[in-house]
Each structure stands twice: as C-alpha cells, then as structure tokens.
Amino acid sequence: MDLKNKLNDQIGVALILNNIGSIYFSKNKFEQALKYFMQSIDTAKKINDKYNLCLYLNSAAGVFNKQNNYIKSLEFYKKSIAIAEEIGSKKNLMDAYLSASEIFLLSENYKDAFTFFKNYSIIKDSLFNSDKTKKIEELHIKYETEKNEKELIIKNQENELLHNKNHLAAIQKTILITALILLFFISFFIVQYLRRKIKIDKQLKEAKENLFNIQIKQSESEKMFLQKELDYKSKELVDLALHISENNDFLENLKTSLSTNTKLFKAKDIVDLIEQHSQVILREREKFDAIANEWGAKFFNDLRKNNCELSKNEERMLVFLRLNLSSKEIASVLNVSPRTVDNMRYNLRKKLNLKPEESFDSFFNKI
Numbered sequence: 001m002d003l004k005n006k007l008n009d010q011i012g013v014a015l016i017l018n019n020i021g022s023i024y025f026s027k028n029k030f031e032q033a034l035k036y037f038m039q040s041i042d043t044a045k046k047i048n049d050k051y052n053l054c055l056y057l058n059s060a061a062g063v064f065n066k067q068n069n070y071i072k073s074l075e076f077y078k079k080s081i082a083i084a085e086e087i088g089s090k091k092n093l094m095d096a097y098l099s100a101s102e103i104f105l106l107s108e109n110y111k112d113a114f115t116f117f118k119n120y121s122i123i124k125d126s127l128f129n130s131d132k133t134k135k136i137e138e139l140h141i142k143y144e145t146e147k148n149e150k151e152l153i154i155k156n157q158e159n160e161l162l163h164n165k166n167h168l169a170a171i172q173k174t175i176l177i178t179a180l181i182l183l184f185f186i187s188f189f190i191v192q193y194l195r196r197k198i199k200i201d202k203q204l205k206e207a208k209e210n211l212f213n214i215q216i217k218q219s220e221s222e223k224m225f226l227q228k229e230l231d232y233k234s235k236e237l238v239d240l241a242l243h244i245s246e247n248n249d250f251l252e253n254l255k256t257s258l259s260t261n262t263k264l265f266k267a268k269d270i271v272d273l274i275e276q277h278s279q280v281i282l283r284e285r286e287k288f289d290a291i292a293n294e295w296g297a298k299f300f301n302d303l304r305k306n307n308c309e310l311s312k313n314e315e316r317m318l319v320f321l322r323l324n325l326s327s328k329e330i331a332s333v334l335n336v337s338p339r340t341v342d343n344m345r346y347n348l349r350k351k352l353n354l355k356p357e358e359s360f361d362s363f364f365n366k367i
Helices: 002-006 010-026 030-046 050-066 070-087 090-106 110-181 183-260 267-295 297-305 312-322 327-334 338-351 360-366
Strands: none
Touching: 010 030, 010 050, 030 050, 050 070, 050 090, 070 090, 090 110, 110 183, 110 267, 183 267, 183 327, 267 297, 267 312, 297 312, 312 327, 312 338, 312 360, 327 338
C-alpha cells in the first residue's frame, strides 16, 4: 500500500483497504473491518470512483447487518443503489437490492422486502436475457462466417473446374483443326490430349474429393452448432429451474414469517402479496415447460417410437433428471416434498421397466 501511495494509485489504495476489511470481516472482527471499509469509501469518494464506491458501501452495509444495526445497513445499501442507478451498474444494483431485501425481511418489513426482491429479480432477468441474446448472436455470426468461407472455397473450386473444362474444350478443338491440316501430327496431339486429360481427370477427382470433405466438415459444423444450442438451452433450463427454486424458497419463508406476524398486515394485503409472487413463479414454470418441450422434443419422440407413452408430469420429471437436478431442487421447483419426488422417481422407473441396477443416465444414453 505504501508503494501505491507513492505512485498516487488511489484506486489501488482503496482496493487494498477494502481487502483488509474483508479479511477482518471473515474473522468476525467487525469493528476493525468497518474501520477499513470506511477508509476505502472515503478514498473512492475523493477520486470519484463511483463503480468501486458501490462495492465498498455494500461491504460496510454487510458489517452493520452482522451487528444487527439494520437501519444503518439499509442506509448504506440505499446509497449504493442510488450510485449504481446513476452510473448504470446493473451488477452492483442487483447485489444491493438482494442484500437490502434480506435486511427488510429480517426487520419484518415484508412489503419493502418483496419490492426490493422484485427489483433484484427484474435486473437479474434483464442480465440473463442480455447474456443469452449476446451468446446466440455470437454463435450465429460464427456459423454464418464459417458457412460463407466454405461457400467461397466451393465457388472457387467450381470456377477452377469450369476453367479446366473450357481449357480442355479448347485443346479438343485445336486437335480437330490440326488433324485436318496435318495428319502427320495427329498422333502427337493425341498423346498431348491424353496426357492433359489424365491430369485434368486427376484434378477433377481431387476436386470432387475436396468438395466431399468440405461438405462433411460443413455437416459436422452444423451438428456442432446444433449441439451447442442444445447445451445452451440445457444451461438455460438449469438456471430457470434454480431461479424458480429460489422464488419458491423466498415465498415459503415469507409465508412462514407472515403466519407468525399476521397482525402486522391486513388479510387482503397478505393474500395480494402472495398472489403476486405466485404469478411470477407460474410464469417462470410456463417458460420452463416451453423451453423443456423444445429441448426434449426429439428425446420424447424417440420414447413414443418405443411405445412408451408418458404424461406431461412424467415428461417434466425426465427433464429434471436429464438436467441432473437433485431431489431437493426438484421438490423446490415443483413445490412438493422430497419424499414425493422420490415416489415419482420410483413410479417412473417402474413405467420405463428399468432394472434395479440400471440408472437413469444409462437409460438416457440408450435412447
């Protein structure tokens, strides 16, 4: 830190102060941690480093939270939110909203807890959709570029073939004309013609082989592109399932807290709050089912060809199992108990005629 002071690297100084505070925080030495966090905040303010200022404010707010000073903690989180909105930092804004909603929940301020968590979800979905669009565009650009390059190679080879054909036609014409003029040179021109023809035939054969190899590579490239798209949808399904699980957990915690503090809210307000959040979960489940149907269309068609008819719930369960979700995660998404999920697993194994030693993964690999 002395070296950074000598170099007048105030951004580095603030970062080191924050790191020292984080070390004290991890050791539960909150007073020492707060001291260094406040110094990093002051340094960031002096150099107008608003992006890192959001991080340092969140760090200090975390100390106040550990000290059960919820009012001070919320004050610092709100300052961080204001700065993050000013500079458009969605990542800092999302972190501050989530932490603030947890403070409101601990303070039994459920209305603000829901509002801040809703803002966090909106920003998280925005970042999620932005990343998804960007990755799809990158894959599409890469695919189009490779496709255009291969088309150019094919076109060049076609031009070369046409040129060779025209050249061969010219030789043939010359041979015919020359044969009429001088019969003596017929044998000579025939030999030249045959040599040239063998060479061109060899070139044609090589060109056809190259064209065939290019078509094979193009087919493999298209398969890789489709596989990457499936892998991406698989990741999207996992993220969406975990998101539904987080929302269900939050709703259950909210219901539990409300059941012990019913005097703080009117019955209508409680019902409206739960209904709003339930609608969010319902929309996410519909979105999950839509993506799952697209992602698993070929797999389920193959199952039907094997005379295996499954219900929608059984198909959804197979999707969860293909994504390697645990029983606890599946239970949270479906809003049922883990024991119910285990029963669903058992019934599904029975319907699919799986042997006791056969796993679902080995079954999926056979389809």
